[in-house]
Amino acid sequence: MAKKQPNMIIILTDDQGYGDLSCMGSTDHRTPHIDSLAREGARCTNWYSGSPVCSPSRASLLTGCYPGHAGVRAILAGHRRATGLTAEVPTIATALKELGYQTAAVGKWHLGLKEESRPNANGFDYFYGFMAGCLDYYSHIFYWSMADGRTNPTHDLWENGEEIYDNGRYMTEMISEKAVEKIREMGRQEEPFLLYVAYNAPHYPMHAPQKYLDRFPDLPWDRRIMAAMISAVDDGVGQIRDELERLGIEEDTLIFFQSDNGPSRESRNWLDGRGDPYYGGTPGSLKGNKFSLFEGGIRVPGIFCWPGSIPGGQVLDAPCAAMDIFPTLLKLAGGDPEKYAIDGTDVMPVLTEGAASPHEVIYWEMEGQTALRRGDMKLVLNGRLVEKTAPTEPVFLADLSKDPGETVNLAPSMPELAAELTREALAWREKLEAHWEERFAQNYRSLT
């Protein structure tokens, strides 16, 4: 019999492509532990992130809102005054804490560095990790903005509000170790826990210890480092599961796994000085990469595992999104999603009863791009494939049931539907812009 209020573990990977797990069809990666979550749980093949980039995607996951309703619509800066999420928009940690949960976040935050945007100010009792967008895996220094001269390299490793140093250790292993430690500590208490484990792998810089590289001796170098970084995460997932088993709380604990956005082709992935795109990650058969509102940028692996409560071995194709995590977890904890101004919906009926998607429409926006999915029809306005490129078409319409790779633009042959969906997408965007202007824009004008 599972505990009345289950423990919940959210595991997030960073810039990990739809195709880069063996359970998602990869033939050259090996991810046995993540695959076991899928085998013993439900693997969602139409799971979506809230955004094709880091910060808005995380904001949507943690708040249950579209990024524009959560107050985070762009990749946030990495200096220590950087604005981001504020307590004005509650996170799932805030909500579960009110229901008696212990709450902890381990790994990458990327939702702001100024005091009121930090994890401890947004519902997490405990935080260990870093708060900027990425970091050197061994020195734990944020080097991202060096080239533009605006930000100096910044050391970025924290335990709650205190800066700590642990130079030379591999970040992925540090995250796994701390996650296990927190499970051991929180799992022994009477109160249930929420643990958010946000790996920064396989986000650049592409670093992996030799022991993981040695697992993939025959792959080309760019693919090999990607496989090694994900393999290190996979080991961590195994350690997390082992700890739950050791404590005998597997059936009391729901695990959710997803990636925050599609694979990055940014040239800064690659340290060979040529500045050319990196091809180590793959969206599988989907089109587009990180930054794109085509499927490759936003459709991500989504896996739920809760032995005894969510039937195992399921492969589900109902379109659902990261914003659904907040209401789903809240309801399981005995809370009422109706009390929160959110955009997501409880997806337990999808996971346990084979129900259809609770969403008639799901929307996305990223700078000049706007997109929606209604049923199997997907519309992308000004869609681009990667960052800093021109849109491929002003209006792109695809039927994902027949063409998940968005290869054929149906807009010319279905002009009425294309026009109708365009009006709908633009009306949503207009409303969101007005809401943003009224509620959040000022926060960003002063300090980003």
Ligand SMILES: [Ca+2]
């Ligand atoms: Ca990311």
